[in-house]
Amino acid sequence: MSGATYSPIEMLERLIAFDTTSSLSNLALIDFVEDYLRGHGVTARRSSDRADKANLFASIGPERPGGIVLSGHSDVVPVADQAWSSEPFALSERDGRLYGRGTADMKGFLAVALACVPQALAAGLQRPLQIAISYDEEVGCLGAPRLIADILAQGPRPAAVIVGEPSSMRPIAGHKGIGVYRTTVTGRAAHSAQTHRAASAIFGAARLVAYLEAEAEARRAGPPAEGFEPPYSSFNVGLIEGGTAHNIVPRSCSFTWQVRPVPGETSAQVLAAFTDHAEREVLPSLRATAAEAAIETESIADVPALVPDPDSFAEALVRRLTGANRSGFVSFAAEAGMFQQAGVPTVICGPGSIDQAHQPDEFIEIAQIEACADFMRKLIDWAASGDGG
Numbered sequence: 001m002s003g004a005t006y007s008p009i010e011m012l013e014r015l016i017a018f019d020t021t022s023s024l025s026n027l028a029l030i031d032f033v034e035d036y037l038r039g040h041g042v043t044a045r046r047s048s049d050r051a052d053k054a055n056l057f058a059s060i061g062p063e064r065p066g067g068i069v070l071s072g073h074s075d076v077v078p079v080a081d082q083a084w085s086s087e088p089f090a091l092s093e094r095d096g097r098l099y100g101r102g103t104a105d106m107k108g109f110l111a112v113a114l115a116c117v118p119q120a121l122a123a124g125l126q127r128p129l130q131i132a133i134s135y136d137e138e139v140g141c142l143g144a145p146r147l148i149a150d151i152l153a154q155g156p157r158p159a160a161v162i163v164g165e166p167s168s169m170r171p172i173a174g175h176k177g178i179g180v181y182r183t184t185v186t187g188r189a190a191h192s193a194q195t196h197r198a199a200s201a202i203f204g205a206a207r208l209v210a211y212l213e214a215e216a217e218a219r220r221a222g223p224p225a226e227g228f229e230p231p232y233s234s235f236n237v238g239l240i241e242g243g244t245a246h247n248i249v250p251r252s253c254s255f256t257w258q259v260r261p262v263p264g265e266t267s268a269q270v271l272a273a274f275t276d277h278a279e280r281e282v283l284p285s286l287r288a289t290a291a292e293a294a295i296e297t298e299s300i301a302d303v304p305a306l307v308p309d310p311d312s313f314a315e316a317l318v319r320r321l322t323g324a325n326r327s328g329f330v331s332f333a334a335e336a337g338m339f340q341q342a343g344v345p346t347v348i349c350g351p352g353s354i355d356q357a358h359q360p361d362e363f364i365e366i367a368q369i370e371a372c373a374d375f376m377r378k379l380i381d382w383a384a385s386g387d388g389g
Helices: 008-016 027-039 103-115 117-122 144-154 201-221 267-287 313-322 336-341 366-385
Strands: 044-047 055-060 068-073 092-094 097-099 129-134 160-163 172-175 178-186 234-242 252-260 294-303 328-330 346-348 363-365
Touching: 008 103, 008 366, 027 044, 027 055, 027 103, 027 129, 044 144, 055 117, 055 144, 068 103, 097 103, 097 366, 103 117, 103 129, 103 363, 103 366, 117 366, 129 144, 129 366, 144 336, 160 313, 160 336, 172 336, 178 201, 178 267, 201 234, 201 252, 201 267, 267 294, 313 346, 313 366, 336 346, 363 366
Parallel strands: 068 129, 068 160, 160 346, 172 328
Antiparallel strands: 044 055, 055 129, 092 097, 097 363, 172 346, 178 252, 178 294, 234 252
16 A cells, blocks of 8 residues: 655654644644555554544554554644744754754654654564654643553553654663642631731741752752752742732632652652641641641642663663663653553653753754664664564
8 A cells, every 4th residue: 555655854844734732632633644654554543531632553563562662742832922933833944953843842753753654664574663642741741641551451562662752862761750739728818917817828838838949958968860960859839829919818829839750759759748748747737727727739740750771671772773882861751751660661762852842943953853764764674674572
């Protein structure tokens, strides 16, 4: 069966044209990719927990265990309030660079993987190469759990996952996790001249924010986690809101915070310590004047770290294909840790730099697209050789 063919740059141009900002649907892009694969005789299946978004998974080659999954997310961050020199959702080339939202993070990787489908089909693969596209990675890796569950439940188990986050085509063996939470403190309102009858939610929230700052300082002063920048678990309070007027003791205050734990520490551990502190050290003082006072924390996102594994088949394969003598570490979170947590060896390796991700005038070097295409050709040759099983 003969379908449409694209060079990696032509495919990237098509993918960039879909505005898949996380707040919008990604179905138009998924429709395009599904139709493209169907044109080459490749069947893809969708998975989703939402009506307006979908993951997509396709397998090329024999239906057998030991496949290599090429994984990337379809969504991109917003361009609002950013000063772009060119249209964000139309690929433009200047001085050896390709500009557009998602070029680096991470439609460049998906474009190369998809453009190489005809080559993979013609190679006579001995083990499958598989393409996995997720939704809502940028807002907490929300689509990945459903995608991973589908992959493991519906077909032979893969041997490795390569997540194509921008790494300048260097193998990445570890990334930090991320936990994002919204804490709401409820006290009792009163006239500001009668504070003895009230319980200030803002004061309570401030004490909790101070606790998080102290936890951040303790991590900064502790033993470094070599290879990460910064080399410790980091904390941030990004949003806070509460109160109604300067002369009313506030009844409610909420703040959104995050922790990015290094491997060896988990978001769950941090949250448990935070909750214990809130219940033992902050809540009793609020309830001294307001029995109804409460502190509630909602989990918005929880992504595990990718833990370095010296025996990782995924890392060994990517190092072999790239010629890298060693693997690196990154401080951003990714879906790689979720695949690893599900029991599949996982490594990050993709074109472009994280320094350009989320920025106005986001770009990827054409040389990086070419390096990724060369990597894919080597991967296809390896999968066709039957080497390693």
